[in-house]
Protein backbone atom coordinates (compact mmCIF):
# COMPACT_ATOMS: atom_id res chain seq x y z
CA UNK A 1 0.00 0.00 0.00
CA UNK A 2 2.83 2.41 0.86
CA UNK A 3 4.44 1.66 -2.51
CA UNK A 4 1.18 2.36 -4.31
CA UNK A 5 0.11 5.52 -2.51
CA UNK A 6 3.37 7.16 -1.38
CA UNK A 7 6.18 5.43 -3.28
CA UNK A 8 8.60 8.32 -2.72
CA UNK A 9 8.28 8.10 1.06
CA UNK A 10 8.60 4.36 1.63
CA UNK A 11 12.01 4.56 3.29
CA UNK A 12 10.94 7.37 5.62
CA UNK A 13 7.68 5.67 6.61
CA UNK A 14 9.39 2.36 7.39
CA UNK A 15 11.78 4.15 9.71
CA UNK A 16 8.99 5.60 11.86
CA UNK A 17 9.19 4.16 15.36
CA UNK A 18 6.04 2.22 16.26
CA UNK A 19 4.62 1.95 19.72
CA UNK A 20 4.37 -1.48 21.32
CA UNK A 21 1.30 -0.31 23.25
CA UNK A 22 -0.58 0.65 20.06
CA UNK A 23 -2.15 3.95 21.15
CA UNK A 24 -5.11 5.23 19.16
CA UNK A 25 -4.49 7.43 16.11
CA UNK A 26 -4.75 11.16 16.52
CA UNK A 27 -4.60 14.27 14.41
CA UNK A 28 -1.50 16.39 14.81
CA UNK A 29 -0.64 19.87 13.55
CA UNK A 30 2.79 19.58 11.93
CA UNK A 31 3.94 23.22 12.16
CA UNK A 32 3.90 23.02 15.98
CA UNK A 33 6.38 20.80 17.83
CA UNK A 34 3.77 19.76 20.36
CA UNK A 35 1.34 18.79 17.59
CA UNK A 36 -1.41 21.15 18.78
CA UNK A 37 -2.89 23.84 16.54
CA UNK A 38 -2.36 27.44 17.54
CA UNK A 39 -3.66 30.56 15.81
CA UNK A 40 -0.13 31.96 15.87
CA UNK A 41 1.33 29.03 13.93
CA UNK A 42 -1.63 29.05 11.53
CA UNK A 43 -1.10 32.74 10.85
CA UNK A 44 2.66 32.20 10.50
CA UNK A 45 2.05 29.50 7.91
CA UNK A 46 -0.40 31.63 5.95
CA UNK A 47 1.99 34.59 5.66
CA UNK A 48 5.18 32.57 5.19
CA UNK A 49 4.53 32.28 1.47
CA UNK A 50 4.47 36.05 1.08
CA UNK A 51 7.72 36.77 2.97
CA UNK A 52 10.92 36.71 0.87
CA UNK A 53 13.16 33.73 1.61
CA UNK A 54 16.08 35.91 2.74
CA UNK A 55 13.92 37.45 5.45
CA UNK A 56 12.56 34.05 6.51
CA UNK A 57 16.13 32.78 6.99
CA UNK A 58 17.20 35.90 8.89
CA UNK A 59 17.83 35.12 12.55
CA UNK A 60 15.33 37.62 13.99
CA UNK A 61 15.72 36.49 17.59
CA UNK A 62 19.50 36.70 17.67
CA UNK A 63 19.95 39.74 15.46
CA UNK A 64 17.10 41.89 16.73
CA UNK A 65 14.62 40.75 19.34
CA UNK A 66 17.19 39.49 21.86
CA UNK A 67 19.50 42.48 21.51
CA UNK A 68 20.21 44.29 24.75
CA UNK A 69 18.67 47.64 23.87
CA UNK A 70 15.42 49.60 24.06
CA UNK A 71 12.29 48.45 22.20
CA UNK A 72 12.27 51.53 19.93
CA UNK A 73 15.71 50.59 18.59
CA UNK A 74 14.66 46.96 18.04
CA UNK A 75 11.58 48.13 16.18
CA UNK A 76 13.71 50.50 14.13
CA UNK A 77 16.07 47.64 13.17
CA UNK A 78 13.13 45.42 12.27
CA UNK A 79 11.81 48.14 9.95
CA UNK A 80 15.29 48.48 8.43
CA UNK A 81 15.44 44.74 7.68
CA UNK A 82 12.05 44.74 5.98
CA UNK A 83 13.03 48.03 4.29
CA UNK A 84 9.91 49.78 5.54
CA UNK A 85 11.26 53.33 5.83
CA UNK A 86 10.03 56.33 3.80
CA UNK A 87 13.46 56.99 2.31
CA UNK A 88 13.79 58.67 -1.10
CA UNK A 89 14.07 55.60 -3.34
CA UNK A 90 11.24 53.82 -1.51
CA UNK A 91 8.89 56.82 -1.84
CA UNK A 92 9.57 57.12 -5.58
CA UNK A 93 9.07 53.37 -6.02
CA UNK A 94 5.61 53.83 -4.52
CA UNK A 95 4.73 56.61 -6.94
CA UNK A 96 5.37 59.65 -4.74
CA UNK A 97 7.01 62.48 -6.62
CA UNK A 98 9.89 63.52 -4.37
CA UNK A 99 13.61 64.03 -4.75
CA UNK A 100 15.08 60.60 -4.04
CA UNK A 101 18.62 61.87 -3.51
CA UNK A 102 20.45 61.79 -0.18
CA UNK A 103 20.67 65.31 1.27
CA UNK A 104 24.34 64.83 2.14
CA UNK A 105 25.94 63.24 -0.90
CA UNK A 106 23.26 63.28 -3.60
CA UNK A 107 23.25 59.50 -4.16
CA UNK A 108 19.94 57.58 -4.24
CA UNK A 109 18.69 57.34 -0.68
CA UNK A 110 17.88 53.82 0.54
CA UNK A 111 17.96 52.65 4.17
CA UNK A 112 21.23 50.82 3.40
CA UNK A 113 22.61 54.09 2.08
CA UNK A 114 21.66 55.95 5.26
CA UNK A 115 23.09 53.26 7.57
CA UNK A 116 26.14 52.17 5.57
CA UNK A 117 27.00 53.69 2.23
CA UNK A 118 26.61 57.43 2.77
CA UNK A 119 29.91 59.22 3.32
CA UNK A 120 28.65 60.33 6.75
CA UNK A 121 27.78 56.74 7.73
CA UNK A 122 31.21 55.53 6.61
CA UNK A 123 32.91 58.15 8.76
CA UNK A 124 30.77 57.16 11.76
CA UNK A 125 31.56 53.42 11.37
CA UNK A 126 35.26 54.25 11.02
CA UNK A 127 35.14 56.11 14.34
CA UNK A 128 33.18 53.32 16.05
CA UNK A 129 35.16 51.41 18.70
CA UNK A 130 34.16 47.98 17.38
CA UNK A 131 36.21 44.81 17.03
CA UNK A 132 36.09 44.64 13.23
CA UNK A 133 35.28 47.46 10.89
CA UNK A 134 35.41 45.77 7.50
CA UNK A 135 33.01 47.42 5.11
CA UNK A 136 30.65 44.71 3.98
CA UNK A 137 29.46 45.14 0.41
CA UNK A 138 26.22 43.22 0.67
CA UNK A 139 23.24 44.05 -1.45
CA UNK A 140 20.59 43.70 1.24
CA UNK A 141 20.27 45.73 4.38
CA UNK A 142 19.54 42.58 6.41
CA UNK A 143 22.94 41.04 5.55
CA UNK A 144 24.68 44.24 6.56
CA UNK A 145 22.73 44.41 9.83
CA UNK A 146 23.41 40.75 10.66
CA UNK A 147 27.10 41.48 10.17
CA UNK A 148 27.44 44.70 12.14
CA UNK A 149 25.08 43.77 14.98
CA UNK A 150 27.35 40.86 15.86
CA UNK A 151 30.31 43.20 16.45
CA UNK A 152 31.37 43.82 20.03
CA UNK A 153 32.54 47.12 21.42
CA UNK A 154 36.17 47.53 22.42
CA UNK A 155 37.44 48.75 25.78
CA UNK A 156 37.65 51.32 27.29
CA UNK A 157 34.21 52.34 26.02
CA UNK A 158 32.63 49.95 28.53
CA UNK A 159 29.34 49.20 26.85
CA UNK A 160 29.71 45.46 27.08
CA UNK A 161 26.13 44.61 28.02
CA UNK A 162 24.35 46.53 25.30
CA UNK A 163 24.60 46.53 21.52
CA UNK A 164 26.64 49.55 20.47
CA UNK A 165 26.11 48.88 16.72
CA UNK A 166 22.35 49.04 17.28
CA UNK A 167 22.71 52.45 18.97
CA UNK A 168 24.93 53.64 16.11
CA UNK A 169 22.28 52.64 13.54
CA UNK A 170 19.64 54.48 15.56
CA UNK A 171 21.85 57.58 15.77
CA UNK A 172 22.49 57.50 12.03
CA UNK A 173 18.77 57.47 11.38
CA UNK A 174 17.60 60.23 13.73
CA UNK A 175 20.03 62.92 12.42
CA UNK A 176 18.84 62.07 8.91
CA UNK A 177 15.34 63.14 10.02
CA UNK A 178 16.62 66.27 11.77
CA UNK A 179 18.44 67.19 8.58
CA UNK A 180 15.30 66.91 6.48
CA UNK A 181 12.69 68.32 8.86
CA UNK A 182 14.60 70.92 10.88
CA UNK A 183 17.65 71.53 8.72
CA UNK A 184 20.01 70.60 11.55
CA UNK A 185 23.25 68.81 10.73
CA UNK A 186 25.53 66.72 12.91
CA UNK A 187 29.12 65.67 12.34
CA UNK A 188 30.28 62.05 12.38
CA UNK A 189 32.05 62.73 15.67
CA UNK A 190 28.85 64.09 17.24
CA UNK A 191 26.89 61.07 16.03
CA UNK A 192 29.29 58.46 17.40
CA UNK A 193 29.57 60.36 20.70
CA UNK A 194 25.79 60.47 21.03
CA UNK A 195 25.55 56.72 20.23
CA UNK A 196 28.11 55.84 22.91
CA UNK A 197 26.40 58.15 25.45
CA UNK A 198 23.01 56.55 24.72
CA UNK A 199 24.47 53.06 25.07
CA UNK A 200 26.17 53.95 28.35
CA UNK A 201 23.07 55.63 29.78
CA UNK A 202 20.93 52.61 28.97
CA UNK A 203 23.49 50.21 30.39
CA UNK A 204 23.76 52.16 33.64
CA UNK A 205 19.98 52.35 33.94
CA UNK A 206 19.78 48.56 33.60
CA UNK A 207 22.34 47.93 36.33
CA UNK A 208 20.49 50.23 38.75
CA UNK A 209 17.22 48.45 37.94
CA UNK A 210 18.72 45.04 38.60
CA UNK A 211 17.42 43.60 41.84
CA UNK A 212 19.91 42.35 44.40
CA UNK A 213 20.37 38.64 44.04
CA UNK A 214 18.78 36.75 46.85
CA UNK A 215 20.53 33.59 47.93
CA UNK A 216 19.30 30.60 46.01
CA UNK A 217 16.87 28.60 48.07
CA UNK A 218 16.73 24.89 47.48
CA UNK A 219 13.04 24.20 47.85
CA UNK A 220 13.19 20.44 47.76
CA UNK A 221 16.00 18.22 48.98
CA UNK A 222 17.28 15.69 46.45
CA UNK A 223 14.93 12.72 46.56
CA UNK A 224 16.36 9.56 48.03
CA UNK A 225 16.18 7.61 44.80
CA UNK A 226 17.51 4.13 44.61
CA UNK A 227 18.88 4.23 41.07
CA UNK A 228 20.19 6.98 38.83
CA UNK A 229 20.10 6.16 35.14
CA UNK A 230 22.01 8.21 32.57
CA UNK A 231 20.91 7.60 29.01
CA UNK A 232 22.03 8.74 25.58
CA UNK A 233 21.63 7.74 21.96
CA UNK A 234 23.80 7.98 18.84
CA UNK A 235 22.23 8.17 15.43
CA UNK A 236 23.51 7.35 11.95
CA UNK A 237 21.40 9.35 9.54
CA UNK A 238 22.22 7.45 6.33
CA UNK A 239 21.32 3.99 7.59
CA UNK A 240 18.77 5.04 10.21
CA UNK A 241 20.54 2.89 12.83
CA UNK A 242 20.80 3.94 16.40
CA UNK A 243 23.02 3.03 19.34
CA UNK A 244 21.84 3.35 22.94
CA UNK A 245 23.89 3.84 26.06
CA UNK A 246 22.72 3.46 29.67
CA UNK A 247 24.61 3.74 32.90
CA UNK A 248 23.01 2.81 36.21
CA UNK A 249 24.35 4.15 39.45
CA UNK A 250 22.80 2.89 42.67
CA UNK A 251 22.85 4.80 45.90
CA UNK A 252 23.27 1.54 47.82
CA UNK A 253 26.57 -0.32 48.04
CA UNK A 254 25.07 -3.72 47.29
CA UNK A 255 24.40 -3.68 43.57
CA UNK A 256 22.94 -6.82 42.05
CA UNK A 257 22.48 -5.62 38.47
CA UNK A 258 26.00 -5.73 37.10
CA UNK A 259 26.49 -7.50 33.76
CA UNK A 260 22.78 -7.49 33.13
CA UNK A 261 21.72 -7.80 29.50
CA UNK A 262 18.50 -5.82 30.12
CA UNK A 263 19.40 -3.31 32.77
CA UNK A 264 16.13 -1.38 32.80
CA UNK A 265 13.97 -4.49 33.24
CA UNK A 266 16.42 -5.78 35.85
CA UNK A 267 15.94 -2.56 37.78
CA UNK A 268 12.19 -3.24 37.94
CA UNK A 269 12.61 -6.96 38.66
CA UNK A 270 15.09 -6.29 41.45
CA UNK A 271 12.45 -4.29 43.25
CA UNK A 272 13.90 -0.87 42.68
CA UNK A 273 10.77 1.20 42.65
CA UNK A 274 12.35 4.59 42.22
CA UNK A 275 14.45 5.83 39.34
CA UNK A 276 15.96 9.11 38.25
CA UNK A 277 16.52 9.26 34.49
CA UNK A 278 19.07 11.79 33.27
CA UNK A 279 19.50 12.77 29.63
CA UNK A 280 21.10 15.64 27.71
CA UNK A 281 18.08 15.81 25.38
CA UNK A 282 16.24 18.86 26.66
CA UNK A 283 13.37 18.34 24.22
CA UNK A 284 12.70 14.77 25.36
CA UNK A 285 12.99 15.61 29.05
CA UNK A 286 10.61 18.56 28.65
CA UNK A 287 8.16 16.38 26.77
CA UNK A 288 8.23 13.67 29.42
CA UNK A 289 7.67 16.23 32.14
CA UNK A 290 4.69 17.75 30.34
CA UNK A 291 1.58 16.36 28.72
CA UNK A 292 2.49 17.65 25.26
CA UNK A 293 2.47 15.49 22.17
CA UNK A 294 5.49 15.48 19.92
CA UNK A 295 4.57 14.81 16.32
CA UNK A 296 7.59 12.70 15.44
CA UNK A 297 8.26 10.70 18.59
CA UNK A 298 4.70 10.43 19.86
CA UNK A 299 4.80 6.61 19.88
CA UNK A 300 8.05 6.42 21.83
CA UNK A 301 6.97 9.02 24.38
CA UNK A 302 3.79 7.04 24.90
CA UNK A 303 5.79 3.85 25.56
CA UNK A 304 8.11 5.62 28.00
CA UNK A 305 5.12 7.00 29.91
CA UNK A 306 3.62 3.52 30.14
CA UNK A 307 6.91 2.03 31.33
CA UNK A 308 7.21 4.84 33.88
CA UNK A 309 4.06 3.51 35.56
CA UNK A 310 6.16 0.51 36.71
CA UNK A 311 7.98 2.79 39.15
CA UNK A 312 6.43 4.29 42.22
CA UNK A 313 8.73 7.29 41.81
CA UNK A 314 10.38 8.31 38.57
CA UNK A 315 11.80 11.63 37.45
CA UNK A 316 13.25 12.83 34.16
CA UNK A 317 16.03 15.36 34.49
CA UNK A 318 17.98 17.26 31.87
CA UNK A 319 21.76 17.27 32.35
CA UNK A 320 24.38 18.99 30.19
CA UNK A 321 26.41 16.83 27.77
CA UNK A 322 29.45 17.14 30.04
CA UNK A 323 27.58 15.24 32.77
CA UNK A 324 26.51 12.50 30.38
CA UNK A 325 29.82 11.46 28.87
CA UNK A 326 29.70 7.79 29.90
CA UNK A 327 26.27 7.15 28.38
CA UNK A 328 27.29 9.10 25.27
CA UNK A 329 30.43 6.97 24.82
CA UNK A 330 28.45 3.75 25.29
CA UNK A 331 25.87 4.85 22.71
CA UNK A 332 28.54 5.71 20.17
CA UNK A 333 30.35 2.41 20.79
CA UNK A 334 27.07 0.50 20.35
CA UNK A 335 26.36 2.29 17.08
CA UNK A 336 29.89 1.68 15.82
CA UNK A 337 29.65 -2.01 16.66
CA UNK A 338 26.26 -2.27 14.96
CA UNK A 339 27.45 -0.59 11.76
CA UNK A 340 30.62 -2.73 11.74
CA UNK A 341 28.53 -5.88 12.21
CA UNK A 342 26.21 -4.93 9.33
CA UNK A 343 29.08 -4.15 6.98
Ligand SMILES: [Zn+2]
Pocket residue numbers: 102103104105106107113117118119120
Ligand atom coordinates in the same frame (compact mmCIF):
# COMPACT_ATOMS: atom_id res chain seq x y z
ZN1 LIG B 1 24.42 60.09 1.36
